[in-house]
Amino acid sequence: MILSVPAGVGTPALVVDLDVVEDNIDRMARVAAVGEFAVRPHAKTHKAPQFADLQRAAGATGLTVATISEAEIFADAGFDDLFIAYPLWLDLDRTDRLRRLADRARIAVGVDSVPAARRLGEANLPVDVMIEVDSGHHRSGVAPGGAVGPALAAAEAGLWVRGLFTFPGHAYHPDARLRAARDEETALAVAADALRAVGLHPTVLSGGSTPSVAYSRPGTVTELRPGVYVFNDAQQLALGSCTTDQIALAAATTVVSAPTPDRFVLDAGSKVLGADRPAWTPGFGFLPEFPEAVVTSLSEHHAVVAAPPGCPVPRIGETTLIVPNHVCSAVNLADHLVVTRGGKTVTHWPVSARGANL
């Protein structure tokens, strides 16, 4: 990973180590090859076609996105196979935009209710449907046995039900990764059986999140949709789903204050890193150069860091790195990323889909 702030980078800024990105993408491709999974990476993490190009070159079958506006940006960049893994509710604007999108890309959209399936059918759009199933995260998605309702409604409305998808987000908890992967298997299998019993034939069983993919077994899912793996972050480190040298992105920061010997303040706060803070992370980020230090709080422009007794601390004016807890949130706050190789800046890439929430 990046070992220190590259020369000439003004702080705060998000810095990417492209060698590590490529290694992360290659590793995921090998996981997929061994398990005979398709990989459809979630582009919400990097929000930049340059990274999606690398994923495609490594064999990605298409991209996953969360919103129509993300889909538009990646379609503009030449990606023609996009899955909007979200239970869209179509208003007039979304219907028009989805129609234009479907003119230039193969599109699938998430559905988890009969009303949404009927509405999508009434819009008469050339898009496929993926039924969302809840495998234990309890966010959106129908209970596995309940997949039949929206699937039949979609089929009756003339839409092709391409398959089933789930997000095993409950893998985001210590020691839950294996269990979440098994829950994913079960939920997809139960839902697929239920669909087959009514004459529907789901061809894609889509799952996977960065913490759970290591436990995905051949034959149980056909497609993985990890996002975070391209960069990794302090959450993945805390979960044990990456090592420090697989972390490809960090915020370059400067020590702006050191009021007491055991506390210093960096110039990256929640407006750079995001405020994500699950109870199981040690703090609000990870400092590679001071791994024992704890980011005890974030303000909008301050990271307050506590150093244990005897731990070295940087001085005012020195630069250091901080790895965000949740890299998707951090990237979405930046206009561009500083791209480096071997500790040297090679280019800047815009975060083209930053703020693409619509």
Added chain:
Amino acid sequence: MILSVPAGVGTPALVVDLDVVEDNIDRMARVAAVGEFAVRPHAKTHKAPQFADLQRAAGATGLTVATISEAEIFADAGFDDLFIAYPLWLDLDRTDRLRRLADRARIAVGVDSVPAARRLGEANLPVDVMIEVDSGHHRSGVAPGGAVGPALAAAEAGLWVRGLFTFPGHAYHPDARLRAARDEETALAVAADALRAVGLHPTVLSGGSTPSVAYSRPGTVTELRPGVYVFNDAQQLALGSCTTDQIALAAATTVVSAPTPDRFVLDAGSKVLGADRPAWTPGFGFLPEFPEAVVTSLSEHHAVVAAPPGCPVPRIGETTLIVPNHVCSAVNLADHLVVTRGGKTVTHWPVSARGANL
């Protein structure tokens, strides 16, 4: 406050009730008039000159900002009295930009260390210095008695020490607002005495945060720097520092999923609302139309809402509002705000200083 999602607003979007904004600004002006305080609102909350214009019209003496890039944007909009309330560490780029800024606006910058004071002095810039004092929040800022060190270093470097400032951020805790205001008084008084004892004469004693200003007493501070009050948010509601009808901003959302009778999902997540979640807030936001509902979790594009038994719930496809926990984070994620009066959209204002972290 806004009572429902205005017609024609696509979700997710941040919607502002301009009548409430004006009322909030007027109320702060009255607090200031009674206490004979200057008001220098923190522009990091709204990040848009249109709101700063309203604050100036109501008597604000200048603006507070957190970064040089915020200062540049407000200087471009004609604001010529700016306090960068942050312990800046000047690199070459910041030095150049601060010099150009000082050509067109009266600038003060925060200092909390001898090295930063000396560096600012070496840069030979026509800016004033405000010494940052820690009144109990334990972020940046010297201990009150320690203000002499950086103040003397600044004075010896030829800079004018205009005064002292503190952020009583420990007011962000239930029942801590009064105590934090008193801590602020004491810290500023101790630091001012210490400065006077070495022949320095701080003319500005600056404090204030939205939760603490109600407890500021005449003669103890000369200037208040609240930011959030212009919109208020779910944190202020939980702290008791605003009422529901003083909330001027909410996210317009659509119910996209309702997998179980007691749970529904809105299409605004942490990429719209921010992920701020202090332990003392009931959840990740407040639903004005369903005040008993609890936002139990946020994903990037999902707010998962639990409804207590018997509580009415919206149906899939219906729209409703969600007030973010921390409005500064939410505004910084938006490209523009939908501005309404009387429940009708009147205009859109760009968030000109969104992402202005440098």
